[in-house]
Amino acid sequence: MMPHQPFEEWLLAAHDLSPAEAAKLEAHLRFCSSCRALAAGWAEAERRLETAPLLVPEEGFAGRWQATLAAREVAQRRWQAWLLLGLALAGALALAVLLGWQALSALLSPAHAAVSLLQVMVWVAAAVAAAQQVGLVLVRSLAALVPPGLWIALVVGAAALISLWLITMSRYAIQGVRQ
Numbered sequence: 126m127m128p129h130q131p132f133e134e135w136l137l138a139a140h141d142l143s144p145a146e147a148a149k150l151e152a153h154l155r156f157c158s159s160c161r162a163l164a165a166g167w168a169e170a171e172r173r174l175e176t177a178p179l180l181v182p183e184e185g186f187a188g189r190w191q192a193t194l195a196a197r198e199v200a201q202r203r204w205q206a207w208l209l210l211g212l213a214l215a216g217a218l219a220l221a222v223l224l225g226w227q228a229l230s231a232l233l234s235p236a237h238a239a240v241s242l243l244q245v246m247v248w249v250a251a252a253v254a255a256a257q258q259v260g261l262v263l264v265r266s267l268a269a270l271v272p273p274g275l276w277i278a279l280v281v282g283a284a285a286l287i288s289l290w291l292i293t294m295s296r297y298a299i300q301g302v303r304q
């Protein structure tokens with residue numbers, strides 16, 4: 126059996142060999158196919174290791190990817206906020222129509238005003254419960270998008286509308302009780 130040592134070890138450390146060792150290794154490789162195959166395999170492995178860095182993501186890739194992700198998240202949140210705002214407005218409009226109809230029927234038939242007031246209260250309780258759920262998500266989504274001044278205007282406007290409605294309904298209720 127042909128002794129392949131120390132040539133096999135030398136092949137794996139070819140860069141650290143002295144000129145004498147390199148010459149001995151070269152002489153061995155000339156007639157040893159087994160060590161030639163090992164040398165070829167090792168050279169191929171080294172070549173692949175050297176070309177591997179090309180597969181590493183180019184600089185800035187991670188940053189750009191995160192920026193894209195953040196932009197997508199903002200766009201999605203903005204879209205959700207508009208959707209929720211639309212839903213809230215639709216709900217408010219439906220409630221306004223109901224209240225208007227209720228007020229109109231109370232005006233035409235004052236005797237039903239007290240009963241109507243109870244009905245409206247039930248509706249309002251349901252609407253408030255629904256608005257609380259929507260509002261929580263809405264506030265979270267809109268907080269970053271709506272400027273503080275607009276928030277104050279919205280809250281003041283809502284308070285004014287509720288006050289107006291309460292005054293109107295209590296008048297109808299008093300009228301209904303009197304008759």
Ligand SMILES: [Zn+2]
Pocket residue numbers: 127128129130132153157159160161
């Ligand atoms: Zn050999």
